[in-house]
Amino acid sequence: MSEEFEIKNKVASSGLVNFDLTDLVPKGIRKGIDLKDFLYMEIILKEKDFREKVAAINPEDYRNQYVYIYNSADAIVPLWAYFLITARITDVTKKVIFGNKEDLEVLLMHNAIQTHDFDELKGKRVLVKGCSDKEIPENAYIELVEQLKPIVKSLMFGEACSNVPIFKN
Incomplete structure (x- = not known):
């Protein structure tokens, strides 16, 4: 040519x-944790029940994942509640944040x-x-x-x- x-x-x-x-x-799995699932009747935080539900979380379900914690209930949740969940899973996750998937x-x-x-x-x-x-x-x-x-x-x-x-x- x-x-x-x-x-x-x-x-x-x-x-x-x-x-x-x-x-x-x-790269990695994104997974959300809804605080509503830890509340009594999905609206009230009872400390003893809440702590039991957090203790029942299997951290391995979140291994090497990006986790966002959110609250879809119309409930006021004290800040320490987020501390408890984060402390339970943070040793195995890649990252934990408060917010929705877009925030993550x-x-x-x-x-x-x-x-x-x-x-x-x-x-x-x-x-x-x-x-x-x-x-x-x-x-x-x-x-x-x-x-x-x-x-x-x-x-x-x-x-x-x-x-x-x-x-x-």
């Missing part, structure tokens, strides 16, 4: 580095972005992948820009064929 008809991949030769935030999503995902992505080594992207033109099969918290994109703005040459969002320029240094 002659050179004038040669097909060239302009994206590959552009020096553009693709970055996919889903690569930073911590925000925190996990925050930690992943804050601890990731972005040195490989210094001075590069970076394209952050826009489409994903995993749900990424919006806050993760904001934190990513904070991390990349001081070090990359330029930042774009989307796909190579249709991206949105964010900034150039």
Whole structure:
């Protein structure tokens, strides 16, 4: 084939580095614990009953998992209740938080972005992948820009064929 008809991949030769935030999503099972299940009639915390139910938790059910503790009941629960559950399982879990699954995902992505080594992207033109099969918290994109703005040459969002320029240094 002659050179004038040669097909060239302009994206590959552009020096553009693709970055996919889903690569930073911590792998592991997410599991919730609803305090409602530990309350008398699902609305009242009776300390003795509560402590018995917490003692009955098998920590192995949460081994190497990301756990979020929440309260779906319309009940006021003292802070020490969360302490008891956390103390029961924290030795075997990867992480325990108070909140819902979305809160857990925000925190996990925050930690992943804050601890990731972005040195490989210094001075590069970076394209952050826009489409994903995993749900990424919006806050993760904001934190990513904070991390990349001081070090990359330029930042774009989307796909190579249709991206949105964010900034150039």
